[in-house]
Amino acid sequence: MKLGLQLGYWGQGPIPNAAELVGAAEEAGFDSVFTAESWGSDAYTPLAWWGSQTSRVRLGTAVAQMSARTPTALAMAALTIDHLSGGRHIIGLGVSGPQVVEGWYGQPFAKPLARTREYVQVIRDVLAREGAVRNDGPHYPLPLAEGPGVSGLGKPLKPITHPLRADIPIWLGAEGPKNVAQTAEIADGWLAVFYTPRISPMFNGWLDEGFARPDARRTRETFEIAANAQCVITDDVAAALDRYRPSAALYVGGMGAKEKNFHADLYRRMGYGDVVDEVTRLFLSGKKAEAVAAVPDEMVRETMLVGTKDQVREQIKEWEASGVTTLMVTARDTDTIRELATLV
Template structure:
């Protein structure tokens, strides 16, 4: 194991109350803290605090949507955090989803592959401190230059699920970020990106020995996420299309309870890590053994103390 990450902030824990835990993460064996961005904390603020609380942690966004900030603002936010954590910040970008982009942020979710490619190319130039005047296929930038470019410029990783985006990450980014996969899916991803690219995955972890409770929570998450078209296509590609077909049929019919009920236990157990902390650590390690570079734990609520659970899931 070379890297071991945790998603912050933790569900139900106020952001300022993370300080003691974050300060302890390096001594517990965690190397990374990664944020997400949906409708809770923004992606950058928790990492800005962590950069001061634990100066040895690597920090990453997984992910910042390419649609919800203008290109210049995205570059400024990344450069600011990179200045506060020199050499320790990774900017992870991705498309997010139509619900977040259009329903919550009044944007247009159009040409996701092209928009990701163009944003990646813009950021390469902008974060290097170059003056950018360019008409990309999906947007134009005129005479933008960062006033405070970070040195070194942060690496940029790309969220990717299927071969097209994975190949783009391998060709033009510093790494690929994925999620909702089983340990046995990692070699399939590696076939596309190659053996050397850093591969980051958020792994949903429910540290409880109540398997029924863990599976019920897992089913709710799976039906919420994997019915999104891009995730449906991802799991069709991974070979779960037949197993998940009853869920999709029930979901399309508006039968949400049935959609949850027909998800097989095997699928839940593949995609959600649960059990004792020791069992969870072993399962997370199996992702690494199959070719994952950086596992990032996303702790699911069990009713227990999340701060203690993070300590229990530490690699040492």
């Protein structure tokens, strides 16, 4: 089991002690550090800024949203930071949801699986630099040959800069069965959000479907599973659950439309369908405090590692036994980072 530090995306402003956290993670032997984006701070700028002070940890995005950049633009950012870090970059991608894709980026959300497959292939073609990049797919055509305002003068190109690595690992954020199976087929790793060992047989079934496909890129033995988890070492479990209960309510009730919320769908598969319905109803009617209160302890706790040192050590063993190769923790103080490093 490896440890990764998930810095996430910013709220109203930058994470005040992020540089200190990154330094502590590298010193404590963490394998990786990740940044994210929603519709505020971006993923690549903080990763480069804070990552410039490191020399060993891998630097990843978890996740960079596909609709924020064309696949060639993402490949440019990736090959750049991979050079600057000496080959330590991990490309972490996700489709986000229709509210963000269409509401913030102004892009159509349809066919997320097909878009992901095409997006990943274009990135791999850029990084391979075996010739001018062409793509005949409907989502990211290269060169663009027709459409309103198209000059018809576009030409296939290959990157001026030679990538340091043609095989920069690509990890995909995925929550549903089809998306997870495709991730196992075309990617180098899976970024799992709201993971719980309790339903790992379901997750592993989805992954095995992807590994069994004829053109699967990797096997289970060479594939990485990075599970995101809040991690709190404490004697006061109740207080820790109360601290993270609002986040659970937000993701199942407010992060996505009522008609399509991938986080809510995942919690339904975990057996919390009635809770999801109630939290969503309360959240969308403006009763946020009541929505938070409707989230039961067990729904918060099972996607966390929380308790005393000994309890957290045993929980880490459970997550590892379920197939997780990297525990991506969201610790926000250096003491927790150092303590966690002693438990793995």
